[in-house]
Amino acid sequence: MVEFGLMQASTQDTLQPVELARFAEERGFDALFMGEHTHLPTAPHRYGDAISDDYKKFYDPFVSLSLAAAVTENLKLGTGVCLLTEHHPITLAKTVATLDHISGGRVILGVGTGWNDAEMEHYGISFRDRWSVSRERVLAMKEIWSRDVAEYHGKFVDFDPLWSWPKPVQAGGPPILIGGGVRPETIARRVVDFGDGWIPLDGGHDLEAPLAAIRAEADCTGRSMDDFDLTVGLGLMEEPTETRIRQVIEMGFGRVLLIIPRRTRDEDWATLEKYAELVGPFR
Numbered sequence: 014m015v016e017f018g019l020m021q022a023s024t025q026d027t028l029q030p031v032e033l034a035r036f037a038e039e040r041g042f043d044a045l046f047m048g049e050h051t052h053l054p055t056a057p058h059r060y061g062d063a064i065s066d067d068y069k070k071f072y073d074p075f076v077s078l079s080l081a082a083a084v085t086e087n088l089k090l091g092t093g094v095c096l097l098t099e100h101h102p103i104t105l106a107k108t109v110a111t112l113d114h115i116s117g118g119r120v121i122l123g124v125g126t127g128w129n130d131a132e133m134e135h136y137g138i139s140f141r142d143r144w145s146v147s148r149e150r151v152l153a154m155k156e157i158w159s160r161d162v163a164e165y166h167g168k169f170v171d172f173d174p175l176w177s178w179p180k181p182v183q184a185g186g187p188p189i190l191i192g193g194g195v196r197p198e199t200i201a202r203r204v205v206d207f208g209d210g211w212i213p214l215d216g217g218h219d220l221e222a223p224l225a226a227i228r229a230e231a232d233c234t235g236r237s238m239d240d241f242d243l244t245v246g247l248g249l250m251e252e253p254t255e256t257r258i259r260q261v262i263e264m265g266f267g268r269v270l271l272i273i274p275r276r277t278r279d280e281d282w283a284t285l286e287k288y289a290e291l292v293g294p295f296r
Contacts, residue, residue, distance in 0.1 A: 015262055015266075015267055015268065015269060015295060016043035016044060016089075016267065016268040016269070017042055017043055017044075017268070017269050017270075017271070017292045017295070018037070018042055018043055018044030018045060018046055018089070018091070018268060018269070018270045018271070019033060019036075019037050019042055019044070019045050019046070019270065019271055019273060019285070019288070020045075020046040020047075020048070020093045020246050020248075020270040020271065020272045020273065021033060021046075021047065021048070021272070021273040021275065022047065022048030022049070022050070022067065022071050022072075022074075022275070023047060023071070023072045023077050024067050024070035024071060024072060024275070025070060025072075026067075026070065026275075027273075027275050027278075027281065028273065028278060028281050028282070028285075030045075030047070030072070030077040030078070030080045030081050031080050031081070031083075031084050033045055033081070033273075033285075034080070034081035034082075034084050034085050034088060035084055035085070036285055037085075037088055038085045038086070038087065038088045040285075040289045041289075041292075041296065042088070042289075042292075043088070043089055043268070044088060044089035044090070044091055044121070044268065044270070045078070045081050045088055045089070045090060045091070046091035046092060046093035046121075046123065046246075046270050047072070047074035047077045047078055047091070047092060047093065048071065048074065048092075048093050048094065049071060049073070049074045049092060049094065049095055049096050049099070050068050050071045050096070050127070050129070050132065051071075051073075051096075051099050051132075052069070052132065052135070053068040053069045053129075053132070054129065054131040054132055054134075054135060056131040057131065065275075067275055074092050074095060075092075075108050075109075075112055078090040078091075078092070078112060078120075079112060079115070082112065082115060082116040082119065087119075088119065089119050089120075089121055090112065090116055090119050090120050090121070091120070091121035091122070091123055091190075091244075091270075092121075092122055092123045092124070093123045093192070093212060093246060093270060094123040094124050094125035094190075094192040094193075094212060095122060095123060095124050095125070096124075096125060096126060096127040096133075097124050097125070097126060097146070097147040097150045097151065098126050098127055098132075098133040098136055098138050098143055098146060098147065099127070099132075099133070099136055100150070102149075102150040102151075102153040102154050102157070102165075102170055103153075103157065103172065103175070103177070105150070105154060106153070106154040106157040106158060106177060106186075107177060109122055109154070109158075109181065109186070109187060110157075110158060110177075110178075110179050110180060110181045110186070111179060113181035113182050113183055113186075113187055114179040114180075114181065114182055116182075117182060118181070118182030118183045118187075120181070120183070120187040121187055121188055121190065121242070121244075122186075122187045122188065122189050122190065123189075123190040123192055123212040123244070124147065124151065124189055124190065124191060124192060124208075125147075125191070125192035125193040126143035126144060126146075126147050126193055127143075128193075142169070144193075144203065145168070145169060146169045146170075148203070148206070148207050149165070149167040149168065149169045149170040150169075150170055151189055151207045151208075152165065152167070152170075152207055153165035153167070153170045153172070154186065155185065155186055157175070157177050158180060158181050158185060158186035159185050159186070161176070162174045162175070162176065163175055163177065188209035188210055188242050189207070189208050189209050189210070190208060190209065190210040190211060190212035190242055190244055191203045191204045191207075191208035191210070191211055191212065192211075192212045192213065192214075194223070195218060197219075197222040197223040197225070197226035198226050198230075200223045200226065200227070201223060201226035201227045201229065201230040201231075202230060204227050204230070204241065205227065205230040205231050205234055205236060208241075209240070209241065209242055210241045210242030210243055210244060211223070211224075211227060211241065211242075211243055211244070212244045212245070212246070213245055213246070214245070214246040214249045214272075215245055215246060215247050215248075215249060215250075215257070215261065216249040216250030216251060217249070217250060220245065220261065220264060221264060224243070224264055224265060227241065238265070242267065242268065243265055243266045243267050243268070244266065244267070244268040244269075244270060245261050245266045245268070245269060245270065246270040246271075246272050247261070247269060247270065247271055247272065248271055248272035248273075248274065249272055253271050253272075253288070253291060254291075255291060255294060258291070258292075258295065262295075269292075271288045271291070271292075273285065
């Protein structure tokens with residue numbers, strides 16, 4: 014059965030996390046995913062002025078998802094995506110494990126590096142190194158989640174033995190879905206190397222070629238595609254339709270996230286009602 018969820022990067026001006034979580038669970042959605050940007054640099058960046066003021070205002074996704082956890086019982090709680098370039102792996106491992114623990118094992122960790130080169134430079138990370146840094150941070154977190162005494166020694170992450178609790182309810186930690194990327198073979202290597210799935214946004218990039226590359230890479234390494242969580246966000250550039258939902262399901266995606274566009278509160282409530290009606294035929 015395909016799962017359906019909602020996705021938003023909440024701000025002080027949008028529908029609030031508690032409102033979204035209650036709506037999602039009451040109307041039969043399976044998941045709520047939150048996006049992340051800690052800040053918007055005033056310095057020039059790759060996309061110039063072609064982004065909204067909302068990027069200055071994003072809530073912290075883990076605080077938002079903690080609120081969602083407190084008012085729901087079954088709703089899965091995801092990041093779409095958590096920017097690994099903006100977190101130290103020891104503290105992020107603690108945050109994610111705590112959320113997984115208090116929610117009873119409902120966390121899905123979508124991860125990426127972000128597109129804003131100026132933003133990650135504020136964290137001392139070069140755009141060129143972003144994925145190498147992120148890979149080590151994922152592997153380091155998995156060590157912390159899996160071992161009573163954890164240590165990691167890499168080029169970008171290096172720490173001696175430590176204790177850290179709580180451990181996630183999900184053995185070995187929540188599933189990690191890899192976002193970002195343009196070249197299919199590169200996406201596939203990341204997903205199969207240190208991920209548990211893929212979380213692209215529909216629009217702007219092809220979906221089928223990376224899926225084929227993931228299947229080929231998984232076959233080469235002896236992994237089954239059944240091991241991977243394939244999640245896609247719809248509504249970034251075009252309004253989601255029943256036809257497009259059917260298409261991505263046929264491609265192999267097992268979870269479809271419908272993006273809330275952050276217009277006015279009234280418009281977004283109307284969008285939510287439309288989304289609830291849209292997924293009806295798939296129940």
